[in-house]
Amino acid sequence: MDGMEKSRRSLSALGLPEWDLGELPDSDKRFPDGTRERVxxxxxxLSVLRRHYPEATASPGPMRA
Known part of the structure; x- marks a missing residue:
């Protein structure tokens, strides 16, 4: 039994999922404005805002105040 299999069995024994939760299907749920995720x-x-504003505006999602 390799290390990964041991890890999976240990997780299962604790009642936890044996797989990466990133493999789960996307949810159909959305926020009222239609977006799926929020940050x-x-x-x-103000100094922090000035430093990070260029990076935030380069993000694909909308920026709301």
Whole structure:
């Protein structure tokens, strides 16, 4: 039995999934505006906003205040 098989059996014994949860199918659920995912950022200061704004605006999703 290899290391991966041992890990899977250990997880199963604990009642946990034996596989990578990234393999699960996508959900059909959406937020009211139609988006599937949200990224929340804590309130930040102006200097931090100036530093990260270019990266945030390059992201594919919308940016909401």
């Amino acid at each position: 929340r950022r804590a309130a930040i200061g």
